[in-house]
Amino acid sequence: MSVSVLMTGASGTVGTALIRHWLHSGDLDRGELKVTAVTHEGGRTESGRVLPRHDGIRVVRGEITKPDLGLDPQALAELVGSTTHVCHLAASTRFGAPLEEIRRVNVGGTRHVFELAERCPRLQHVALASTVFVSGRRTGRVYENDLAHGAGFVNTYERSKYEAESLAHEFTGRVPVSVYRISTILGDSRSGSVQHYTAPHQALRIMSLGLASMLPGTPDYRVNLVPTELVAAAIARLILRPPSEIRTFHLAAPDEKCFTLEEMIETGYRQFDRLIPGWSRRRYPKPAIVSGETFDRFMESVEETGNPLLGGVMGALRHFAHQLLYPKEFDLTNTAVSIPGYEERVPDVRGYFGRVLETCVRTRWGSGVEGE
Ligand SMILES: NC(=O)c1ccc[n+]([C@@H]2O[C@H](COP(=O)([O-])OP(=O)(O)OC[C@H]3O[C@@H](n4cnc5c(N)ncnc54)[C@H](OP(=O)(O)O)[C@@H]3O)[C@@H](O)[C@H]2O)c1
Numbered sequence: 604m605s606v607s608v609l610m611t612g613a614s615g616t617v618g619t620a621l622i623r624h625w626l627h628s629g630d631l632d633r634g635e636l637k638v639t640a641v642t643h644e645g646g647r648t649e650s651g652r653v654l655p656r657h658d659g660i661r662v663v664r665g666e667i668t669k670p671d672l673g674l675d676p677q678a679l680a681e682l683v684g685s686t687t688h689v690c691h692l693a694a695s696t697r698f699g700a701p702l703e704e705i706r707r708v709n710v711g712g713t714r715h716v717f718e719l720a721e722r723c724p725r726l727q728h729v730a731l732a733s734t735v736f737v738s739g740r741r742t743g744r745v746y747e748n749d750l751a752h753g754a755g756f757v758n759t760y761e762r763s764k765y766e767a768e769s770l771a772h773e774f775t776g777r778v779p780v781s782v783y784r785i786s787t788i789l790g791d792s793r794s795g796s797v798q799h800y801t802a803p804h805q806a807l808r809i810m811s812l813g814l815a816s817m818l819p820g821t822p823d824y825r826v827n828l829v830p831t832e833l834v835a836a837a838i839a840r841l842i843l844r845p846p847s848e849i850r851t852f853h854l855a856a857p858d859e860k861c862f863t864l865e866e867m868i869e870t871g872y873r874q875f876d877r878l879i880p881g882w883s884r885r886r887y888p889k890p891a892i893v894s895g896e897t898f899d900r901f902m903e904s905v906e907e908t909g910n911p912l913l914g915g916v917m918g919a920l921r922h923f924a925h926q927l928l929y930p931k932e933f934d935l936t937n938t939a940v941s942i943p944g945y946e947e948r949v950p951d952v953r954g955y956f957g958r959v960l961e962t963c964v965r966t967r968w969g970s971g972v973e974g975e
Pocket residue numbers: 611612613614615616617618641642643645646647648649665666667668691692693694695696708712732733734735764784785786787788789799801
């Protein structure tokens with residue numbers, strides 16, 4: 604049986620890793636799988652740099668904020684006729700974006716994708732990428748089958764992804780959807796490569812510059828990080844063979860394979876010392892772990908300095924750091940049942956953190972300039 608995947612967000616961290624996975628597994632080469640990547644105007648794929656050229660990969664121009672993804676009628680008719688699986692990864696991942704703007708992409712875009720999927724006669728499955736942080740300000744153990752809560756959210760991104768997941772419930776019975784709640788991706792655990800430099804990388808960058816004098820949270824907060832290839836392998840497996848009864852999967856690390864916040868700071872400092880010549884001579888004090896109120900006062904004082912460089916760098920922290928005040932553990936039952944050996948296969952962050960940090964330092968956090 605041939606599989607025809609309509610993929611949004613193919614140029615992102617998860618999309619490129621998934622395509623890489625299918626190239627390595629041979630699925631694309633054997634011709635059993637075809638991917639149509641919907642990429643949007645002004646997006647990263649316009650230059651054609653990101654996606655590999657392959658007979659099994661077709662790129663069409665689209666825009667998820669528009670009905671029918673803004674596809675031209677011919678491309679739309681072809682896609683509706685051929686699609687067997689939809690992999691909806693596209694999202695605005697700007698944590699601090701205004702709510703209406705991020706809703707347009709993450710909620711409106713998801714609705715358009717579901718509406719298109721509903722019209723595909725050969726459709727078997729829709730995969731929706733979500734985040735473990737749809738749990739917002741909840742604390743404690745979070746189960747995969749839980750969604751609704753009134754705890755609130757740390758940023759507009761979390762809220763918009765929660766609303767997108769709620770849409771999946773609205774479409775139950777109309778499209779077969781499974782939801783992949785991804786934890787924070789750090790990079791490829793084998794090569795240390797990083798596709799996009801996101802919140803955790805920026806936090807480490809701020810520390811390397813000696814600018815993170817404080818972080819909110821508690822020392823024993825578990826920082827849940829996962830490697831790119833693990834997420835790609837899990838989605839690749841589950842999207843083609845979705846268990847019939849399970850709808851939501853946590854793609855996260857078990858607690859014992861995660862750093863505590865204190866341990867991450869300690870390890871980061873040791874690694875900077877190893878990777879950046881003369882770093883230890885700068886004697887940057889380690890960030891103090893403080894209450895939310897103290898951290899907010901600190902951020903206000905940074906803003907008051909009016910220093911645009913400092914404000915810009917620290918702004919990256921503002922929209923996600925509060926999540927460190929809501930310790931939680933992500934239950935992995937559904938994923939472990941569906942992927943035997945999943946928990947054993949998750950690499951311990953202690954084993955690959957240094958490799959990823961090496962990439963961050965060498966590329967100057969993605970600036971393209973190599974060296975310290
Ligand atoms: N990376 C993580 O740590 C992480 C963690 C939890 C959940 N997730 C979820 O996993 C999914 C993939 O994340 P990612 O890290 O791969 O994201 P990413 O690297 O930020 O890439 C986002 C993708 O969405 C596309 N996109 C954005 N706006 C679009 C629009 N209006 N129309 C069409 N395409 C649009 C982008 O296309 P262009 O390249 O053309 O701009 C890009 O391919 C998202 O749903 C995200 O919420 C990611």
